[in-house]
Amino acid sequence: AIQMTQSPSSLSASVGDRVTITCRASQAIRNDLYWYQQKPGKAPKLLIYGASSLQSGVPSRFSGSGSGTDFTLTISSLQPEDFATYYCLQNYNYPPTFGPGTKVDIK
């Protein structure tokens, strides 16, 4: 199975900060990469599909980029509601595999 890693595992940031989270695949996955946001006690929410396409209804401060093995999720100006854990997911090879998550909390 393809292994997904994320860095950092956690970060502290302030409202208004630009935040970048990295996801790396153990082998090339083209752009078959998804980003999910999960708030404590809640179900995950789809943010990005196809590595860079914004899911309908998701604020434009979220963006995704990358192809092959290296991907990034960027929040251009962190808002209070963005403090959460972010997971990447690959669907290029069976089985689909999630990254371990990046927790974003308040500095």
Place this chain on the structure above:
Amino acid sequence: QVQLQESGPGLVKPSETLSLTCTVSGDSISSSYWSWIRQPPGKGLEWIGYIYDSGTTNYDPSLKSRVTISLDTSKKQFSLKLTSVTAADTAVYYCARSVVVATRFDPWGQGILVTVSS
């Protein structure tokens, strides 16, 4: 707008079978992938498997021998059965819908905590 709701026992004994149901409201159950994902307490997300409306299923290899996902279109429900459970199967179980691509999960149910304990 599609909504999903998980239901089932919150406590299952070791070696027994975990059975959960996800009820779909607000849209047709056709032309979609219906998935189960779980999250052990304090840990990350794990894909369990999906069923397509044609009845095609796909499961995680590590669970394949113990998992069955089925679909009841008349009731607009799909179900998860996981046999021979152990404490390692304790998790919040989520159901989710996908269209176009099996892992484009949206929306998700709220999740149900299932504890495996005697």
